[in-house]
Amino acid sequence: MIASFCRTSAFAGVTLSLFAYWVGAALKRKTKLSFLNPLLISIAVTIVVLLTAHVSYDTYDAGAKYLSWFLTPATVCLAIPLYEQMKLLRNNWKAVATGICSGVLTSLLCVLVLSVLFGLSHETYVTLLPKSITTAIGMGVSEELGGNVTITVAVIVVTGVLGNILGEGLCRLFHIEEPIARGIALGSSSHAIGTAKAMEMGEVEGAMSSLSIAVAGILTVVGATVFSAVL
Template sequence: MNEFLQQSSYLAVAVSLVSYGIGSWLKKRFKTGLLNPLLVSIVCTILFLFGTGISYDTYNEGAKFLTWLLTPATVSLAIPLYEQWELLKNNAKAVMAGITAGVITSLLTVLLLSMALGLSHEEYVTLLPKSITTAIGMGVSEELGGYVTITVAVIVITGVIGNILGEFICKLFRIKEPISKGLALGTASHAIGTAKAMEIGEIEGAMSSLSIAVAGILTVLFATIFAGLL
């Protein structure tokens, strides 16, 4: 049985989908953001790999079938944006200013914390793309000389935290404007945050979708500048 698990090409796909399904069921059952489906699926997958003794390389070889879907899934987020195109045109300046401010704040926060904690240059640039989608963040980290594997983990953690706490933070600071909430979630926590934005409303989802693409481009531009500051 163990040999079958080790050699199955679709094991990772099955484990990932079942784990996510469990996470989705738990969230609907208990109605709490702490039981985020992605977070639950990560924990379940790790426990499964530990329990069966399957290596990460074996799992990753099968998971590539899901990884291939990452880019088209990200691109498909343009659909809700298209549906809110008029709203975007009427608020273009505010939208661009908001996303730019979010990107600079993210990079500046990483810089200040890295200086305070005494991180090396490699560790610092590894964290710079934390708030953009994995498809772009991996390339940025590799180009700047960071640890790509750690970058992926940090991006996922950032997204999960944004998904769990994003709506609460908006309520805490009394942010009620749908456009503002969407921009904040998308800029700070990429696609995972956008999933939460879509749950909140159509406008939030559309603005968050836009933020993923624009924030990714701006991070690519600004990260090169910030990389030279430490």
């Protein structure tokens, strides 16, 4: 029945994606466990359903592609909490700019160092460079540099989920209590998924994380182009 629905309905992929995410969100609300991230659970549920029903990814993607249309407007909407904190941004712009630049540079350097240590190919290297920016920008960067866009998307999702799960705990571990610093750290390292956690932590964290997504994305476009020529 599921296999037939996925093959015949134009919106089967959207339906399955929304249902899987609903399962993940419900599980997170019930258990309150940070590692049960709704996105992570929805990915697992979707994979299980597709494998069980013997539905190919191409068939699923034909119906789920409509969700990708909302990526860009959803990213733009993150400017709203930033607008509400404009005074705070103006008073701390030097610290904010330094923090975002440090986050972007750290991400690119980590990919370079690990690629050298593990002897990765140039294609794999450039595929990983945009790991810490939002999918809408990262896909374009990876394609332009000659990377594998599909793997880039997977890496971006994993990076975001890890930031969402571990971000708040790491801030506590290293005694990072300043809201601006916490928000920038999450936004510049784990893009929109990390920003979701930042918004749970507070309004200032959410606003700074939203800003970091946009600025880090632009800086990574430039930085990735430069770093791609290194290896």
